Ligand SMILES: Nc1ncnc2c1ncn2[C@@H]1O[C@H](COP(=O)(O)OP(=O)(O)OP(=O)(O)O)[C@@H](O)[C@H]1O
Ligand SMILES: O=C(O)C1=C[C@@H](O)[C@@H](O)[C@H](O)C1
């Protein structure tokens with residue numbers, strides 16, 4: 001994996017990762033507003049390109065197709081854009097190429113929510129996330145913990161338990177501003 005990054009810290013895209021439903025889309029939008037940056041939600045962009053919802057893409061074109069498009073889209077924006085706030089879909093970071101491009105070109109924030117808190121989100125998201133449909137709570141729990149290894153590769157972690165989206169976004173903004181000041185104080 002490429003480790004040296006020649007993009008100034010202040011210009012690097014900020015990428016939000018984490019399990020489905022932790023708040024990447026909701027919080028990414030807020031972070032973008034607070035930093036006066038453009039927001040890109042990978043799921044929404046793929047929906048726009050196909051003029052189909054994610055569940056329909058899964059149903060009609062298949063998950064394998066979705067993962068290919070998702071990976072290519074993320075590699076493209078991470079390589080060819082700067083100054084964006086990018087929210088990934090919950091499963092994107094499971095792909096090694098996605099992790100590598102995010103970690104080598106961007107600043108990666110892991111939104112961490114405990115299993116107990118996450119369970120309360122199920123009714124809000126179950127109908128729009130094909131991978132949750134027809135799964136038992138035990139199967140979802142297994143997926144939740146299985147994915148943690150991939151999410152553990154990040155630059156910064158924010159624990160979102162008991163925090164509303166505004167508070168999480170404020171923490172992310174504070175954290176990036178500290179990083180900018182510490183590592184590139186004169187820019
Ligand atoms: N900090 C929070 N506190 C309470 N509810 C939240 C919080 N963040 C997000 N939510 C709610 O949780 C649901 C899922 O949020 P969101 O769509 O942002 O998740 P996501 O991480 O983008 O999911 P996915 O990986 O599937 O794209 C929404 O209904 C949102 O309003
Ligand atoms: O966690 C996942 O695998 C997914 C999360 C959503 O963001 C969508 O990308 C899709 O529903 C798959």
Ligand SMILES: [Mg+2]
Pocket residue numbers: 024025026041043087088089090
């Ligand atoms: Mg989302």
